[in-house]
Amino acid sequence: MSRFYGEVMQAGYLVEALEPAIAYWTKSLGIGPFFVMPRPEFIWLRNGGEDVDDTAIISQVALAHSGAMQIELIVPGPAPSTYRDFLAAGGRGLHHIGMASDDFDAQRQAALGAGLTVATEGASQRTRFAYMQPAAEAPGPIVELIDMVPVMREIHAHVKTASLGWDGSDPVRHL
Numbered sequence: 001m002s003r004f005y006g007e008v009m010q011a012g013y014l015v016e017a018l019e020p021a022i023a024y025w026t027k028s029l030g031i032g033p034f035f036v037m038p039r040p041e042f043i044w045l046r047n048g049g050e051d052v053d054d055t056a057i058i059s060q061v062a063l064a065h066s067g068a069m070q071i072e073l074i075v076p077g078p079a080p081s082t083y084r085d086f087l088a089a090g091g092r093g094l095h096h097i098g099m100a101s102d103d104f105d106a107q108r109q110a111a112l113g114a115g116l117t118v119a120t121e122g123a124s125q126r127t128r129f130a131y132m133q134p135a136a137e138a139p140g141p142i143v144e145l146i147d148m149v150p151v152m153r154e155i156h157a158h159v160k161t162a163s164l165g166w167d168g169s170d171p172v173r174h175l
Contacts, residue, residue: 002099004114005107005145009156010070010098012144014083014091018060021073025064026171031071033166034062035159035175045122047080057081057120063155063175065163070156072098082119082131082142096131096142100156104128104147111143127152 002008015021018036026032042055056077064071074095076083086095101107111132112118119142121130128147134140146152155175162173 004110005099005143006102006148007100008097009068009100010072010096010144010146011094012072012074012096012098013093014086014095015073015075018062018073018075022062022172025071025073026168029066030168031066031163032064032168032171033162033173034064034071034073034171035162035173036060036062037175040124040126043123043125045120046118047082047120049118052080054079055122057083062172063159065160068160070098070159082133085119086142094141096144098144098146100148101145102148104130104145107145108132111145116143126155 013021022032022034026034039060040058045052045055045057056079058074059077060075062073074083076087083095099107108130111130116132116134119131119133122128127149130145132143132145134142148156158175
């Protein structure tokens with residue numbers, strides 16, 4: 001658990017297509033099942049500190065668990081975002097670690113005070129989030145602060161429970 005931002009509960013990966021990525025994770029790594037989530041609907045969204053109208057930053061997303069760690073597979077959408085910036089800079093694979101925030105506003109301010117900047121942030125129909133970008137020379141990942149409101153805790157628990165004793169059947173599910 002981070003003494004600043006809460007529990008590291010997620011590893012977020014950028015993938016080109018959901019189906020082959022899920023096949024790799026389930027068949028090669030034995031991690032699953034994956035839950036394909038509805039595309040998020042954003043109430044508001046900022047990228048690089050500016051409000052944006054084009055909120056198509058995610059094309060598809062799926063979640064699974066391996067123990068306490070949630071695995072998030074994201075197919076980026078066409079709109080400008082931290083995902084597009086990461087890919088444009090040559091990044092592949094692990095994009096961020098997700099932190100379960102229990103005091104979102106204070107933890108966002110703490111990240112800013114520690115020298116991280118806000119890459120992309122917003123509020124969806126489920127929760128608020130902020131992708132905190134470290135300095136270019138920092139030897140660490142982007143941090144996503146996730147406001148762990150009740151619906152997020154329910155989703156997290158549902159996906160985690162499904163992974164316990166998973167026998168490989170029904171690897172792709174919908175939430």
